[in-house]
Amino acid sequence: MQKRQISNQAINQIMLIAVIIVACLFIFRYLSYYLPGFLGAITLYIIFRGWYFRLTEGRKWNRAITSILFIFFSIVFIVLPIWALIDYLIPRISSFLGNTEDIVSKFNQVKEFIRNKPVLEHIDLSDEALVQFLQSLTKYLPGVINSVAEVLINMLVTFFVLYFMLVSGKKMETTIENFFPFSDRSRKELWSEINLMVRTNAIGIPILGICQGIVAMIGYSIFGVHNAVLWGIVTGVATVFPVLGTMAVYLPICIVSFATGGLSNAVWLTLYCFFLVGGIDNILRFTILRTLGDVHPLITVFGVLFGLNVFGMLGLIFGPLIISSISVLFKVYRNEYGNRRIVLTGSEELPEE
Numbered sequence: 470m471q472k473r474q475i476s477n478q479a480i481n482q483i484m485l486i487a488v489i490i491v492a493c494l495f496i497f498r499y500l501s502y503y504l505p506g507f508l509g510a511i512t513l514y515i516i517f518r519g520w521y522f523r524l525t526e527g528r529k530w531n532r533a534i535t536s537i538l539f540i541f542f543s544i545v546f547i548v549l550p551i552w553a554l555i556d557y558l559i560p561r562i563s564s565f566l567g568n569t570e571d572i573v574s575k576f577n578q579v580k581e582f583i584r585n586k587p588v589l590e591h592i593d594l595s596d597e598a599l600v601q602f603l604q605s606l607t608k609y610l611p612g613v614i615n616s617v618a619e620v621l622i623n624m625l626v627t628f629f630v631l632y633f634m635l636v637s638g639k640k641m642e643t644t645i646e647n648f649f650p651f652s653d654r655s656r657k658e659l660w661s662e663i664n665l666m667v668r669t670n671a672i673g674i675p676i677l678g679i680c681q682g683i684v685a686m687i688g689y690s691i692f693g694v695h696n697a698v699l700w701g702i703v704t705g706v707a708t709v710f711p712v713l714g715t716m717a718v719y720l721p722i723c724i725v726s727f728a729t730g731g732l733s734n735a736v737w738l739t740l741y742c743f744f745l746v747g748g749i750d751n752i753l754r755f756t757i758l759r760t761l762g763d764v765h766p767l768i769t770v771f772g773v774l775f776g777l778n779v780f781g782m783l784g785l786i787f788g789p790l791i792i793s794s795i796s797v798l799f800k801v802y803r804n805e806y807g808n809r810r811i812v813l814t815g816s817e818e819l820p821e822e
Contacts, residue, residue: 502619506626508787513543513627514634515667521635536635540628548624554702561699575725582728655804662797670789674769677753678708681715685746692738693730694722704746709773715746768792 497504517539524530565572634641646656682705689697700722707714719742726735769789776788 503623503626505619505787506623507630508790509623509627510630510634512667512671512787512790513539513631514638515664516671517635518638521638532636536632539635540631543628543631551620558699558702561696565696565699575729578728579725583724651801651805655801658804659797659801662800663794666790666793666797670769670772670793674709674789677750678705680753681705681708681746681749684749685715685719685742688738688741688746689722692726692734692741694726694738708750710770715750719746768796 521535521539524535525532649656649659651659682701685704686697686701688694689700694700700718704715704718707718710717723735723739723742726738772789772792774788775792779788
């Protein structure tokens with residue numbers, strides 16, 4: 470059998486692809502700090518593009534001015550609320566961790582309460598465990614503060630990139646479509662899946678967190694939980710972890726309530742958290758989130774874990790997006806090559822449908 474030689478054109482193509490990959494890796498290495506900013510610009514572009522094109526193409530608004538208006542809208546309704554939330558949380562969490570006497574007092578009461586309780590008695594509540602837990606939280610706070618500075622820098626990058634993405638939106642989309650060697654079907658499916666993922670993670674999860682945080686805050690206030698607003702916000706933030714996220718916050722609060730407060734009050738608080746705070750999670754996930762886009766909870770959980778390690782606070786949104794994109798690429802591969810089988814006939818390779 471005569472061996473087929475690789476053509477010079479194929480070799481040149483492989484070398485060109487290799488050079489492109491090396492160049493991209495080199496650029497990524499030195500611009501990785503600003504990657505969340507680029508991802509943020511892409512996310513906002515996908516969210517705004519429909520409205521932007523309706524205004525600039527339908528109503529003939531000036532593209533540059535319209536882009537600036539959308540950036541102003543983002544600052545007022547996204548950046549400022551997030552900044553206010555961070556500005557509220559950090560000093561109160563620092564104050565809470567600094568009040569060691571109150572923490573130790575409640576800790577001892579909880580330890581006494583669960584001493585002979587089934588299942589709970591196996592939880593390690595030694596003094597060493599408490600010290601280790603507080604030390605880990607104290608070490609984590611400077612990282613959060615540094616992450617806040619990173620968020621501010623990447624927000625500037627986001628709005629800078631978003632401006633040019635909106636102004637040159639149609640041209641950019643045409644260039645991207647021509648760049649990917651996929652069929653029209655795969656391109657449409659790829660865009661549809663990315664659009665759904667962005668809307669689910671960037672819109673649906675914050676809505677879910679706000680609703681659960683408000684419901685939890687009301688319950689904590691009614692049943693006398695100290696720092697109800699703070700713990701309501703923490704409960705809302707924990708929503709990014711489906712099911713167990715909010716439970717990891719309100720369950721310890723309920724246990725502390727049993728140990729330090731009246732039995733009746735603690736029982737009602739537990740029922741409120743379990744049925745209302747936990748129940749609204751299931752209701753919204755099967756209504757609002759399913760309407761925006763049905764993303765599997767495992768993708769959200771592992772996406773958040775991945776995103777926090779790679780992007781810091783911004784990973785709460787971008788982590789699930791990146792994990793979800795892998796499943797989209799598998800769908801594109803199935804569309805392009807899934808129905809083809811390579812059959813060796815002599816020295817030739819023939820595609821068999």
